[in-house]
Amino acid sequence: KNEVEQSPQNLTAQEGEFITINCSYSVGISALHWLQQHPGGGIVSLFMLSSGKKKHGRLIATINIQEKHSSLHITASHPRDSAVYICAVRGGSNYKLTFGKGTLLTVNP
């Protein structure tokens, strides 16, 4: 069974700061997802990665397969970025995602 660890659990930042959220997993994977969930809301898929780096707007996701580690970066953070960010990995099973516990990000104006 894959264990997915996220750090930090909680993160508070000032508007404009550069944010990094980390995700480590224990077993080889076929893909890693970064998801965003606003309080009381549904989930938005931000990225799916199997290697390298992806960028979308102010969000950047990287993955190091050898080190079993991924990072999600937010540049020029904004209060609307406040949400829970969840890392999820897909291993041997095609369908099943193993989720991390999430990182609660609060960006203050």
Added chain:
Amino acid sequence: DTEVTQTPKHLVMGMTNKKSLKCEQHMGHRAMYWYKQKAKKPPELMFVYSYEKLSINESVPSRFSPECPNSSLLNLHLHALQPEDSALYLCASSRTSTETQYFGPGTRLLVL
């Protein structure tokens, strides 16, 4: 259209009621999923449908009954639920099993 829709947004039901949750997507996705999410916890997979056939049931109690009438629609029928079943129920879909899952906004269920 990159949207998964779920209805209703909120549902309150008694333990003797029968209700259904509905999920719809028009992206041509052939895999659809039901997840349950308790407060401050990550989602837990309940069921997976692939090409309208149930492919995974994560040992979910029989009071939850999924149905996939066609490739765009996924239902979750609820009967004789318990208060501990109160949660956010999320639907997701993906083009194939190896591609990004798109999540719906969820149905927030309260069982009294």
